[in-house]
């Protein structure tokens with residue numbers, strides 16, 4: 001079993017869900033990212049999702065678009081983000097997935113990309129514009145390097161497709177919680193809860209289920225986890241903290257740590273067994 | 275004879291095309307594909323489309339022998355396929371009427387579209403006004419500035435225009451924004467793409483609707499000359515007027531097909547929009563195709579004097595035709611396009627859009643090297659009213 005699934009298994013034993021924390025690599029500057037990731041880990045994040053900035057992020061709302069612009073303006077490249085993973089991995093065992101649109105991977109070439117990713121200790125890849133139909137070669141090369149390929153399911157995904165996606169995904173299934181792009185939202189929609197209920201029969205006993213898009217507050221995380229999902233993915237919330245404190249590194253780090261800590265607490269189910 | 279690419283198997287033209295989109299859109303794309311596969315064979319739908327194309331859009335458009343220009347250049351006969359005379363002033367209406375009818379029969383009431391020059395936005399607004407659909411158009415703020423006339427036209431036609439401030443603030447970013455809208459409102463909304471780009475089935479849908487250009491001109495040239503042309507020339511932004519021109523001739527191997535992209539300030543300057551000529555393979559806006567990008571796979575900002583050609587990608591079927599060498603792709607600079615714009619205005623009394631002025635520039639160049647008994651057909655994809663201000667500025671003329 002690979003690291004991501006092991007992490008979910010250990011959390012399950014402790015009756016906890018996973019906090020999966022996303023930030024854009026290189027935002028606001030490449031040299032900040034390792035410290036930011038460490039703050040997330042110190043705060044309690046169980047899995048890190050590090051974004052490779054791409055010029056045309058069609059699945060992202062304004063918050064992450066702006067992070068992407070900052071990272072690209074600071075000269076961040078795909079290779080640099082992979083190196084950031086390596087730097088964090090020197091000190092921590094926390095699984096790290098990389099989120100990227102497909103073109104940077106395509107441009108580097110599948111073989112080169114996965115070879116570098118593997119050398120840097122990347123545990124899994126999330127590619128929001130690569131549906132299973134286009135992923136044959138991608139998956140083959142990823143398997144050769146023992147890197148998880150995390151696929152997404154969405155509110156519009158039929159049950160028939162959902163079954164296929166569950167077969168393709170490894171590490172976990174990334175459930176997109178709403179119709180829309182990334183970005184914080186006020187509350188968890190009923191649609192999201194229904195979606196979790198729809199997905200669970202397909203994932204239970206097979207693969208962990210994590211829910212993302214719009215999850216930003218502890219009560220959101222609690223709703224996701226009490227509805228039996230295995231993990232909650234939080235992105236734009238952290239990116240906003242980075243944006244707000246981009247001139248003040250110390251405060252940024254403190255606030256990220258505190259935010260991660262509060263979100264992590266919400267992943268802990270009742271501890272009646274203790 | 276077998277068509278080279280009748281319908282893309284699995285959404286692919288060779289290795290190009292495909293569906294590289296967020297999972298949320300996959301269901302909508304198969305819904306669209308199912309609806310389209312049903313309607314493209316449906317006699318009632320085809321009849322309705324023919325009705326609107328002839329009664330409303332003014333088709334067929336003439337194939338005009340540009341005698342003055344031909345004499346001046348001294349070489350092959352130059353014919354112009356007059357898409358500038360179609361309603362709205364460009365070929366865009368062929369596609370928007372088709373897709374608006376498609377949207378309507380799918381029960382969608384809200385239509386969104388991206389626009390660069392504003393021509394597709396205008397054509398979408400026109401078709402949707404005629405068919406009583408609500409329209410919202412995404413347009414880069416940079417393009418809104420240089421195509422102010424079309425912004426006002428869209429508003430007159432009752433479309434809502436959204437200003438796009440992200441990225442390079444041009445066509446590619448308005449497509450990004452339209453895709454984000456679609457991901458959010460996919461249950462109620464039809465995304466009406468303006469060129470042979472995007473995820474399958476859009477490239478095939480737009481190509482089919484634009485093929486009316488090529489089918490008409492094939493009949494017209496046969497009537498006038500008793501044979502097919504030697505060369506077809508069309509400008510390539512996303513590639514819809516070119517694909518519509520080329521497609522009916524793909525199996526007529528003796529007919530040369532040439533697409534002309536925007537070289538902007540010159541290919542060496544890096545300020546251009548020549549995806550096929552100077553780009554590399556990549557994945558953008560749901561398709562695998564030639565893309566202008568840097569060594570890290572970041573999409574580059576483009577430049578062309580014509581907003582309609584200012585796009586860093588190109589339709590996947592063009593990438594395929596380039597790969598099998600069935601079509602050739604070349605470029606014309608801003609300066610060459612403006613010169614062709616002036617020449618056609620002066621010699622023929624036709625003010626062309628800056629986009630097909632690129633095709634004209636190349637046509638004039640090769641006509642000189644060809645015999646007087648040879649025939650070139652240039653697709654004059656639009657009229658130039660929208661560009662008068664831009665050309666005046668380029669020439670330093672105060673209006």
Ligand SMILES: Cc1ncc(COP(=O)(O)O)c(C=O)c1O
Nearest residue numbers: 393511512513514515582629656
């Ligand atoms: C008159 C005209 N020609 C050509 C184009 C380029 O589009 P395509 O390459 O899809 O024909 C445009 C786009 O706006 C246009 O307005």
